[in-house]
């Protein structure tokens with residue numbers, strides 16, 4: 001009898017020990033999300049909104065999978081970002097379909113087709129085992145920057161978020177342009193922080209940690225905007241395998257972008 005009561009008591013205490021922190025975490029997350037969705041944080045966030053920004057991606061769907069928070073936050077602040085996608089995503093010979101999907105996705109993210117450009121070059125293939133030639137890639141990127149008076153470029157960091165070789169090639173090309181001072185005067189580069197696997201799939205629960213850690217720009221989406229990002233993601237019909245649905249539910253990149261200046 002006494003042992004039974006003890007058992008129940010212990011269970012309640014344990015439940016409280018788990019439940020209370022979870023509720024507190026959820027509450028804090030909600031508040032932080034609202035606060036940072038209303039006013040992005042970071043020295044570069046304010047200027048990003050008024051910049052002529054270019055989001056540089058490797059494949060059609062990168063813009064929705066990884067950069068939706070940046071694109072939507074810039075749009076929300078009145079910016080008109082453009083997208084330059086450096087391959088047609090032709091790994092499974094779906095390049096033509098994927099270019100159309102990219103246009104639809106971008107349109108949902110507030111970017112008109114006239115501001116979406118695809119580089120479709122045989123030496124820049126969509127292939128996870130191919131490192132793109134830095135000089136060739138840098139030449140394409142620089143020309144686009146100069147032709148469109150871009151003064152802010154946003155792309156992947158050295159981790160490429162998913163580690164895809166093509167993503168990392170973009171970072172290598174930007175770092176080359178930046179360190180060789182080939183970028184136009186005043187053109188800044190922001191790179192998207194790659195986080196560890198645990199944080200990557202925490203979804204909105206990664207908001208508190210992202211707020212605590214330093215970054216030059218932090219963009220957080222509201223629930224409605226996150227739904228908009230998911231709709232953009234669903235435009236990539238040829239890519240919607242079952243694990244993409246899980247990704248949409250659990251990836252923090254559907255909600256949060258933390259970025260660092262080069």
Ligand SMILES: *[C@@H]1O[C@H](CO)[C@@H](O)[C@H](O)[C@H]1NC(C)=O
Pocket residue numbers: 052053054080081082114115148
């Ligand atoms: C978007 O496209 C319009 C029309 O072609 C162009 O005038 C504008 O400069 C482009 N914006 C960017 C950021 O490239």
Ligand SMILES: [Zn+2]
Pocket residue numbers: 058059062164167
């Ligand atoms: Zn990609």
